[in-house]
Amino acid sequence: MAIIPKKHEMPTQAPEKRAHNFDEVALGYTPEIAVAEAQRCLNCKNQPCVKGCPVNIHIPDFISRIKESDFEGAYQEISKSSSLPAVCGRVCPQEAQCESKCTLGVKFEPVGIGRLERFVADWHNEHANEAPTVPASNGHRVAIVGSGPSGLTCAGDLAKKGYKVTVYEALHTAGGVLVYGIPEFRLPKTIVAKEVETLKAYGVDVEPNVVIGKTLTIDELFDMGYEAVFVGSGAGLPNFMGIPGESLKGVYSANEFLTRSNLMKSYRQDSDTPIMKGGNVAVVGGGNVAMDAARTALRLGADHVYIVYRRSMEELPARREEVEHAEEEGIIFKLLCNPVEILGYENPDDKRDPKNGFVTGIKCIKMELGEPDERGRRRPVPVEGSELVLDVDTVIMSIGTSPNPLIKSTTKGLEVNAKGGIIVNESGLTSREGVYAGGDAVTGAATVISAMGAGKLAAKSIDEYLSKKPE
Amino acid sequence: MYQIVTKKVLNPTVTQMEIAAPLVANKAKPGQFIILRVDEDGERIPLTIAGADKSNGTVKIIFQIVGATTEKLGHKEAGEYLQDFVGPLGVATHTDGIKKVCIVGGGVGCAIAMPVAQEFHALGAEVTSIIGFRNRDLVILEDEFKACSDRMFLMTDDGSYGRHGNVCVPLTELLKDGETFDMIITIGPLIMMKFVVEVARPFGIPVTASMNPIMIDGTGMCGGCRLTLNQDGKKVTKFACVDGPDFNGYEIDFDEAMSRGRMYSDFEHRAHEKTCNLFRKA
Numbered sequence: 001m002a003i004i005p006k007k008h009e010m011p012t013q014a015p016e017k018r019a020h021n022f023d024e025v026a027l028g029y030t031p032e033i034a035v036a037e038a039q040r041c042l043n044c045k046n047q048p049c050v051k052g053c054p055v056n057i058h059i060p061d062f063i064s065r066i067k068e069s070d071f072e073g074a075y076q077e078i079s080k081s082s083s084l085p086a087v088c089g090r091v092c093p094q095e096a097q098c099e100s101k102c103t104l105g106v107k108f109e110p111v112g113i114g115r116l117e118r119f120v121a122d123w124h125n126e127h128a129n130e131a132p133t134v135p136a137s138n139g140h141r142v143a144i145v146g147s148g149p150s151g152l153t154c155a156g157d158l159a160k161k162g163y164k165v166t167v168y169e170a171l172h173t174a175g176g177v178l179v180y181g182i183p184e185f186r187l188p189k190t191i192v193a194k195e196v197e198t199l200k201a202y203g204v205d206v207e208p209n210v211v212i213g214k215t216l217t218i219d220e221l222f223d224m225g226y227e228a229v230f231v232g233s234g235a236g237l238p239n240f241m242g243i244p245g246e247s248l249k250g251v252y253s254a255n256e257f258l259t260r261s262n263l264m265k266s267y268r269q270d271s272d273t274p275i276m277k278g279g280n281v282a283v284v285g286g287g288n289v290a291m292d293a294a295r296t297a298l299r300l301g302a303d304h305v306y307i308v309y310r311r312s313m314e315e316l317p318a319r320r321e322e323v324e325h326a327e328e329e330g331i332i333f334k335l336l337c338n339p340v341e342i343l344g345y346e347n348p349d350d351k352r353d354p355k356n357g358f359v360t361g362i363k364c365i366k367m368e369l370g371e372p373d374e375r376g377r378r379r380p381v382p383v384e385g386s387e388l389v390l391d392v393d394t395v396i397m398s399i400g401t402s403p404n405p406l407i408k409s410t411t412k413g414l415e416v417n418a419k420g421g422i423i424v425n426e427s428g429l430t431s432r433e434g435v436y437a438g439g440d441a442v443t444g445a446a447t448v449i450s451a452m453g454a455g456k457l458a459a460k461s462i463d464e465y466l467s468k469k470p471e
Numbered sequence: 472m473y474q475i476v477t478k479k480v481l482n483p484t485v486t487q488m489e490i491a492a493p494l495v496a497n498k499a500k501p502g503q504f505i506i507l508r509v510d511e512d513g514e515r516i517p518l519t520i521a522g523a524d525k526s527n528g529t530v531k532i533i534f535q536i537v538g539a540t541t542e543k544l545g546h547k548e549a550g551e552y553l554q555d556f557v558g559p560l561g562v563a564t565h566t567d568g569i570k571k572v573c574i575v576g577g578g579v580g581c582a583i584a585m586p587v588a589q590e591f592h593a594l595g596a597e598v599t600s601i602i603g604f605r606n607r608d609l610v611i612l613e614d615e616f617k618a619c620s621d622r623m624f625l626m627t628d629d630g631s632y633g634r635h636g637n638v639c640v641p642l643t644e645l646l647k648d649g650e651t652f653d654m655i656i657t658i659g660p661l662i663m664m665k666f667v668v669e670v671a672r673p674f675g676i677p678v679t680a681s682m683n684p685i686m687i688d689g690t691g692m693c694g695g696c697r698l699t700l701n702q703d704g705k706k707v708t709k710f711a712c713v714d715g716p717d718f719n720g721y722e723i724d725f726d727e728a729m730s731r732g733r734m735y736s737d738f739e740h741r742a743h744e745k746t747c748n749l750f751r752k753a
Contacts, residue, residue, distance in 0.1 A: 170690045172508060172515075172555040180692075209557040211690050215494050238694040240708055247699055247708075247727050249734040256693035264687065265512060272514035272539055273687075274738040354737070357730035404691045405713060 083156030089118025148176020236404030245342030577659025
């Protein structure tokens with residue numbers, strides 16, 4: 001049989017339609033497309049794709065089941081390694097992981113592993129209603145701090161081994177960045193809720209509205225009888241540039257803008273939480289979060305949305321697919337462009353003018369790429385006299401985060417690095433016995449799947465630690 | 472879900488509730504705050520803790536009805552439940568080394584000032600309280616302040632009760648008479664706190680102001696509560712939820728904070744109207 005050189009295309013909502021709604025952009029494979037795509041897998045012996053997966057999903061095994069139209073079997077294969085397949089199938093950067101190692105990819109396009117994973121997980125969520133077999137309890141209790149991707153993964157892996165796991169979440173809904181950060185059109189919240197329900201069915205308790213470091217401390221968790229703690233508290237305070245005008249009304253951090261829209265549902269007309277809608281919007285930064293913020297602003301009714309990024313398209317760190325989607329939808333990329341000031345309205349004759357203090361524009365300077373820096377990326381340098389002003393009503397700063405101080409400041413003996421990230425060894429153990437950590441709280445802002453990988457590693461280490469620990 | 476154990480209407484716009492939240496009650500200290508949601512899909516609003524009872528596991532909140540969410544909250548009765556209630560958040564008011572303190576509260580801010588005054592009183596500090604209200608009908612917590620203050624000044628803007636004038640009047644008199652304090656702690660409208668700082672400035676008395684900006688998560692994630700401090704000529708961004716809510720009054724950019732506080736006033740006004748209409752129909 002001849003090899004089909006390209007991946008089967010993912011059906012998507014048309015750009016002109018989806019730019020005005022919050023429904024999911026990618027619609028998913030049909031069973032027919034899934035089987036056809038699975039047949040592209042060569043089932044090669046050395047399985048390089050598995051090594052490319054941070055949680056080492058047995059990829060050729062689940063794809064073989066799809067070939068046989070045994071979709072539930074395929075799901076069971078994936079769930080041996082991953083607790084959140086419907087999430088990963090949507091938000092993992094597969095092109096840089098499993099798919100980048102695919103043997104077929106040497107000559108042709110790699111197998112659409114991510115699309116197949118998503119198909120299998122969605123099929124399961126739609127068709128399977130059998131409760132999972134809850135393993136017998138081993139009597140050990142573990143507390144997880146944070147219900148984002150690292151915490152949920154760690155919880156899932158431990159629960160499947162018979163641990164009694166409690167997940168503490170600071171917000172009112174479980175999911176962490178999956179619910180407050182990633183927008184509905186990329187990851188529907190019903191999917192996250194479903195994955196959390198699956199974990200609960202395995203016996204995991206989720207306690208919302210508990211801020212570890214405030215409501216309870218790590219030491220108190222041990223006093224309460226937990227024998228190990230995993231800290232997956234995520235990224236922290238948003239960074240700002242330190243330029244004039246960042247406190248004007250209409251300037252948001254990406255975290256705040258996305259939290260208002262995603263977690264607090266201010267994209268809906270009936271939400272009690274306000275958000276600035278319409279007008280022109282500038283998003284500063286070039287990561288996936290910046291793409292999410294820009295595309296959210298567009299869907300909220302903005303006339304023009306700009307991505308302002310100081311390097312060129314080549315260095316832009318967001319996933320290619322997200323950039324392409326954004327461009328198709330009409331997001332305007334202002335590359336080699338760096339903000340120097342945010343401008344605001346000020347009526348000199350009327351101090352009570354309600355428009356006072358609102359953003360009117362963002363002043364930027366053009367950049368050119370100079371010598372490479374220590375990481376090999378060419379350093380952007382300003383072009384003198386090239387200032388320009390974009391007329392905007394809203395500015396969204398999406399330039400990263402700094403670690404949250406709450407846990408560090410209330411946990412004696414927990415060591416952090418110069419940037420405030422929790423220090424862990426190769427097994428995910430912190431400087432405190434029985435305390436493990438992973439995800440953005442350790443690495444600073446990174447991807448969902450790398451956080452899941454860290455949660456998985458910590459679960460393995462916690463299992464080894466508690467199995468050896470004398471009673 | 473978190474049960475409303477007691478409810479007491481303090482004046483036409485200010486209500487007090489005790490909420491069953493044992494974990495929060497166990498840790499709550501004066502100056503800290505909570506975040507609540509009245510119902511599913513509701514907005515998250517921060518409210519400063521007005522007291523806590525560890526043995527009963529309840530946390531006291533006092534709020535003024537100013538918008539849609541506080542309107543909805545005001546319609547809840549004892550025995551009913553709140554969707555979410557999380558805390559205690561923020562850093563507690565610093566009390567170390569303060570033997571003589573002046574507490575300056577304005578309006579509903581007095582509800583937050585009260586536990587701070589009580590804490591200092593319990594620690595054996597000399598407490599002077601200056602509390603101000605717009606008029607007689609809006610006076611709250613008079614007896615509570617009397618009980619924990621060595622002296623108390625009650626002011627109304629229109630002179631309908633207590634002394635005529637704002638809180639700066641007795642503060643200016645005291646300082647001009649040579650009175651000194653280890654710390655002035657002020658809690659109330661931003662404009663009032665700004666003027667308290669100006670009154671204290673010539674006398675070089677330290678001022679702590681309790682800030683109450685717009686917030687969402689309250690745990691140091693969104694950055695919506697940021698404010699600017701001027702520290703040694705440098706502008707520094709701080710987050711009220713994790714660095715505050717108390718800040719050095721001399722460093723706070725009050726004008727910016729006032730402007731930011733009005734970001735959604737249009738939306739809030741419309742939302743409040745809509746909510747009021749709903750309750751009228753019902």
